[in-house]
Amino acid sequence: xxxxxILSIVVVLLVIVWSMRLIPISFKIxxxxxxxxxxxxxxxxxxxxNEPANNLFAGMPDKSCKYDNDCTVTQTHCNPCDCGQAVNKxxxxxxIFKDVxxxxxxxxPQPVLDYNIKCKDYGCVMVNKQ
Numbered sequence: 001x002x003x004x005x006i007l008s009i010v011v012v013l014l015v016i017v018w019s020m021r022l023i024p025i026s027f028k029i030x031x032x033x034x035x036x037x038x039x040x041x042x043x044x045x046x047x048x049x050n051e052p053a054n055n056l057f058a059g060m061p062d063k064s065c066k067y068d069n070d071c072t073v074t075q076t077h078c079n080p081c082d083c084g085q086a087v088n089k090x091x092x093x094x095x096i097f098k099d100v101x102x103x104x105x106x107x108x109p110q111p112v113l114d115y116n117i118k119c120k121d122y123g124c125v126m127v128n129k130q
Contacts, residue, residue, distance in 0.1 A: 007042055010035055044100030050078035054094045062091040063124045071117045071124035083108035086117050086124035 014035050018028055040046050054077065061076045065088055075082040078095035080103050109115055115126045 007039070010038065041098050044098050046097040047078075047099045047101075050095045050097050050099075053096055054078055057094040058092060061085055062088040064088055064122060065119035065124050066122065068117065068119045071119055073111055073117055073126065081105035086126045088124060 014032065017023055017031055037046070063071075063086065065071050070088055071086050072089040073084045073086055074091075074093070075084045076087060076093055078093065078099075080099065111117060113129075115128050118125055118127050120127075
């Protein structure tokens with residue numbers, strides 16, 4: 001609901017800016033491109049760019065550790081059904097674009113109940129409980 005109001009305000013402001021003669025054309029073009037990107041993101045059309053952005057900005061998941069408490073399990077991909085991997089707790093994925101799809105994901109194994117997170121040979125791993 002709030003996004004709809006914000007989108008309407010952006011469109012109205014864009015029309016007002018384009019009607020003003022004192023504003024340079026370069027500023028109008030940059031503002032229009034920014035509004036277009038926001039509009040495409042609003043409808044979820046840029047979601048496919050999340051994985052390349054994640055690879056570019058976050059890089060490969062950092063699995064390095066010295067102690068068990070350096071590790072955590074977190075999603076490493078932008079797919080909402082990703083159950084995650086054991087990674088260093090300071091590593092974060094980067095998924096900046098909106099997803100408007102509904103997913104029916106299978107349930108993921110639960111830490112402590114199904115597995116433990118350990119630091120083995122300076123790398124974070126998930127160890128299944130037997």
